[in-house]
Amino acid sequence: MKRRASEEGAKVLVVVSAVSGVTNELQAVCDGHADAAATRARLDALAQRHRAFCADELGLDPDAVLGERLAALRALADDPRRAAGELAWQAEVLAQGELLSSTLGVAYLRSQGLDVGWTDSRDWLQARGLPNQNAWSRHLSASCDYEGDAAQRARFAAAGPALRIAQGFIARAEGGGTAILGRGGSDTSAAYFGALLGARRVEIWTDVPGMFSANPRQVPDARLLTRLDYAEAQEIATTGAKVLHPRCIHPCREARVPLWIRDTTRPDMPGTVIDSSATTIPGVKAISSRRGIVLVSMETIGMWQQVGFLSDVFERFKAHGLSVDLIGSSEANVTVSLDPSDNLVSTNVLDALCADLAQVCKVKVIAPCAAITLVGRGMRSLLHKLSDVWAEFGRERVHLISQSSNDLNLTFVVDEGLAEGMLPRLHALLAQSGAMPVTEAAVFGPSWRHIDHPAAERPAPWWLRQRERVLQAAAAGTPRYLYHLPTVRERARDLAEVPAIDRRFFALKANPHPAVLRTLEAEGFGFECVSLGEIEHLFGVLPALAPDRVLFTPSFAPRREFEAALARGVHVTLDSLAPLQQWPELFAGREIVLRVDPGFGQGHHEKVRTGGKDAKFGLALESVGEFTAAARAAGARIAGLHAHIGSGIHDAQHWHTVYASLAAVAEGIGTVGFIDVGGGLGVAYDPEAEPFDLEAYAAALAEVKAAYPQYALWVEPGRYLVAEAGALLLHVTQVVRKQGQRRVGADGGMNALMRPALYGAWHEITNLTRAGDPPGEPCEVVGPVCESSDVLGRQRRLPDATAEGDVILVGHAGAYGAVMANRYNLRELPQEDVLDD
Numbered sequence: 044m045k046r047r048a049s050e051e052g053a054k055v056l057v058v059v060s061a062v063s064g065v066t067n068e069l070q071a072v073c074d075g076h077a078d079a080a081a082t083r084a085r086l087d088a089l090a091q092r093h094r095a096f097c098a099d100e101l102g103l104d105p106d107a108v109l110g111e112r113l114a115a116l117r118a119l120a121d122d123p124r125r126a127a128g129e130l131a132w133q134a135e136v137l138a139q140g141e142l143l144s145s146t147l148g149v150a151y152l153r154s155q156g157l158d159v160g161w162t163d164s165r166d167w168l169q170a171r172g173l174p175n176q177n178a179w180s181r182h183l184s185a186s187c188d189y190e191g192d193a194a195q196r197a198r199f200a201a202a203g204p205a206l207r208i209a210q211g212f213i214a215r216a217e218g219g220g221t222a223i224l225g226r227g228g229s230d231t232s233a234a235y236f237g238a239l240l241g242a243r244r245v246e247i248w249t250d251v252p253g254m255f256s257a258n259p260r261q262v263p264d265a266r267l268l269t270r271l272d273y274a275e276a277q278e279i280a281t282t283g284a285k286v287l288h289p290r291c292i293h294p295c296r297e298a299r300v301p302l303w304i305r306d307t308t309r310p311d312m313p314g315t316v317i318d319s320s321a322t323t324i325p326g327v328k329a330i331s332s333r334r335g336i337v338l339v340s341m342e343t344i345g346m347w348q349q350v351g352f353l354s355d356v357f358e359r360f361k362a363h364g365l366s367v368d369l370i371g372s373s374e375a376n377v378t379v380s381l382d383p384s385d386n387l388v389s390t391n392v393l394d395a396l397c398a399d400l401a402q403v404c405k406v407k408v409i410a411p412c413a414a415i416t417l418v419g420r421g422m423r424s425l426l427h428k429l430s431d432v433w434a435e436f437g438r439e440r441v442h443l444i445s446q447s448s449n450d451l452n453l454t455f456v457v458d459e460g461l462a463e464g465m466l467p468r469l470h471a472l473l474a475q476s477g478a479m480p481v482t483e484a485a486v487f488g489p490s491w492r493h494i495d496h497p498a499a500e501r502p503a504p505w506w507l508r509q510r511e512r513v514l515q516a517a518a519a520g521t522p523r524y525l526y527h528l529p530t531v532r533e534r535a536r537d538l539a540e541v542p543a544i545d546r547r548f549f550a551l552k553a554n555p556h557p558a559v560l561r562t563l564e565a566e567g568f569g570f571e572c573v574s575l576g577e578i579e580h581l582f583g584v585l586p587a588l589a590p591d592r593v594l595f596t597p598s599f600a601p602r603r604e605f606e607a608a609l610a611r612g613v614h615v616t617l618d619s620l621a622p623l624q625q626w627p628e629l630f631a632g633r634e635i636v637l638r639v640d641p642g643f644g645q646g647h648h649e650k651v652r653t654g655g656k657d658a659k660f661g662l663a664l665e666s667v668g669e670f671t672a673a674a675r676a677a678g679a680r681i682a683g684l685h686a687h688i689g690s691g692i693h694d695a696q697h698w699h700t701v702y703a704s705l706a707a708v709a710e711g712i713g714t715v716g717f718i719d720v721g722g723g724l725g726v727a728y729d730p731e732a733e734p735f736d737l738e739a740y741a742a743a744l745a746e747v748k749a750a751y752p753q754y755a756l757w758v759e760p761g762r763y764l765v766a767e768a769g770a771l772l773l774h775v776t777q778v779v780r781k782q783g784q785r786r787v788g789a790d791g792g793m794n795a796l797m798r799p800a801l802y803g804a805w806h807e808i809t810n811l812t813r814a815g816d817p818p819g820e821p822c823e824v825v826g827p828v829c830e831s832s833d834v835l836g837r838q839r840r841l842p843d844a845t846a847e848g849d850v851i852l853v854g855h856a857g858a859y860g861a862v863m864a865n866r867y868n869l870r871e872l873p874q875e876d877v878l879d880d
């Protein structure tokens with residue numbers, strides 16, 4: 044710190060806390076003030092502890108370093124104010140921890156040859172009483188002035204060496220003596236000093252890497268927030284995050300001093316910078332929860348829209364010293380939340396309040412509750428992206444929804460037991476829906492999971508290992524897809540090792556490239572086709588393929604496709620009553636598969652969810668009886684059940700649920716021999732993210748298979764087998780800077796790869812030509828199509844030297860890539876190539 048500061052030519056004021064555990068001991072001294080002997084014994088023990096620390100840990104002479112301070116500490120036992128435990132005496136007692144630790148710190152650094160000064164915080168921080176503040180908080184939870192002036196700053200600059208140590212937690216009391224700052228202790232002191240002295244910045248060194256998008260203990264995928272504005276940070280701190288006490292933000296905000304949270308054990312991490320210049324990126328920055336919330340619901344008994352009702356009610360909260368946080372109101376009801384406070388828990392203030400309120404309204408208390416809050420700028424403009432979040436809350440009872448008037452938060456109050464379990468899922472939904480813009484590199488740093496276990500050991504992707512060959516392929520012309528067949532085989536073999544699975548099919552719509560089909564056929568896969576075109580393509584590539592290895596699962600297909608598929612002898616799936624009712628003769632004497640919609644959907648985007656009332660796929664569970672009767676009438680036999688209700692799913696429990704609900708249906712039908720649980724296995728598009736947990740998938744399937752062993756288990760993944768085996772190669776056409784925004788243009792965009800435009804999908808984008816260069820200024824990577832949605836990626840840190848002719852690689856493009864490419868703007872379709880070693 045000293046080195047960096049002197050590089051910057053800055054003076055450094057270090058604000059220290061007490062040695063660990065000491066403040067609690069001093070609090071015990073205050074609490075036990077009446078007992079003179081015990082007080083003396085406690086103070087002696089503390090003196091002894093500091094002497095030992097000084098001699099043993101720091102190798103210094105305790106008498107020389109601490110002599111005077113320890114005498115002052117002991118003298119507090121003889122202080123005439125002790126017996127009554129006067130507040131001014133308690134403040135003196137509590138201040139001792141920081142006075143001692145700062146003295147030790149100065150002595151130690153001097154012994155190391157540094158020129159260090161000792162600063163008494165009470166000479167700089169002046170406590171100031173607030174209206175309605177009681178004597179206790181004036182002494183023990185004081186607030187300070189922090190408006191500095193030039194004279195004060197000059198006095199500080201002249202007062203000592205460039206490096207100084209001061210005490211956190213303490214200030215000069217009004218009228219002299221010592222006051223304690225209370226909660227937020229030394230962080231608040233540092234903020235006061237920063238504001239008062241007009242510091243270049245305030246660094247808070249703590250034991251976590253910074254503020255996160257959720258509590259990492261509850262949500263391991265929570266992302267480090269590297270940049271916040273003051274208001275967002277204040278909101279996050281107030282609604283649950285414990286990293287920084289909300290009190291310390293205000294002084295820095297007023298004085299425009301940046302705050303920087305750093306981790307003592309990980310000094311290389313970027314930490315969290317809180318300042319006013321942060322580019323305002325709208326979006327949810329964090330989700331937090333607070334427990335112990337009490338809701339008070341009040342119904343008017345008087346007239347509708349009774350004048351003065353609110354003031355009657357709020358006066359009573361004030362009289363009981365309770366401050367209201369959230370408010371929801373209608374014409375006849377007001378519901379408010381109370382934050383947990385010592386006051387609320389330890390006394391019967393709530394009973395007294397209710398008795399009082401009962402004079403003016405009907406009261407109901409709902410507790411314990413938890414408040415789940417989404418924090419971020421521009422909350423109101425995000426509502427359309429929150430549909431998944433609303434849906435998640437829709438499953439539970441929400442007592443109150445509140446949206447702050449500063450447009451910074453949206454809070455849901457639910458039963459306390461629910462909150463913690465909901466957070467990981469809500470966090471994932473926010474990230475997936477784009478409401479939490481986790482790809483904004485200026486704000487979102489690495490995930491806690493990544494910080495805790497760096498992914499550095501993961502092998503480099505195939506396209507980096509074979510960079511020269513990939514560049515050669517690009518030289519033959521772009522846009523061009525390249526598929527790495529060994530990676531396809533690797534994924535195929537991973538799946539082959541899941542014991543519960545009896546038969547595997549590849550959903551060929553993900554990637555029908557002939558080399559991919561041959562590779563998977565050789566690995567023992569069958570194929571799932573959704574159109575006659577796919578069936579014909581498949582048999583064109585693999586003429587000898589047994590029809591039993593092919594499933595036909597169309598959606599709203601015409602009669603002739605069913606006829607042709609039946610003639611081929613492949614497994615035909617029906618997903619509504621219509622084909623049986625319109626063309627019963629087609630299915631006479633045939634085995635058919637029934638695609639069921641179990642009534643819920645899942646997936647990485649609403650456009651890939653294929654279950655539930657609003658999805659066009661599958662027969663509703665309630666119509667299974669009717670279908671069975673129609674099949675019997677037509678002379679068809681239901682040999683299998685099928686469900687595929689979403690794509691890009693990471694929660695292994697999903698397939699367990701699907702299999703279990705299909706097995707229940709199968710028992711009612713009687714003729715079913717196999718259950719096909721579809722595909723949908725997720726893929727980690729972001730190299731930082733955890734790969735799909737195949738072990739959990741295998742375990743979930745094994746469990747449900749054990750429960751219903753009579754059915755064969757079939758699966759039909761697409762994406763999982765081919766996504767990471769494919770890359771899209773492009774050339775840079777132009778690099779343009781417009782009003783500060785750098786744009787890298789490529790010779791293929793939404794015409795070559797639709798997923799970003801269609802689903803808001805995120806793909807890794809690399810400048811392969813300059814693979815070794817450090818990340819540059821964030822840029823947008825755009826294609827050549829005349830549509831504003833022709834953006835492949837935003838906020839990408841392509842190297843600053845990126846220039847025309849460089850090869851850009853879009854990763855994980857092997858699934859739903861080339862097959863969705865189109866000729867819009869009459870651009871040529873991308874080429875396709877394979878690498879087979």
Ligand SMILES: *Cc1c(COP(=O)(O)O)cnc(C)c1O
Nearest residue numbers: 550687690722723724760761762
């Ligand atoms: C698309 C599709 C699949 C494959 O989905 P993935 O998410 O790529 O695994 C499986 N079954 C059916 C019926 C499909 O339409």
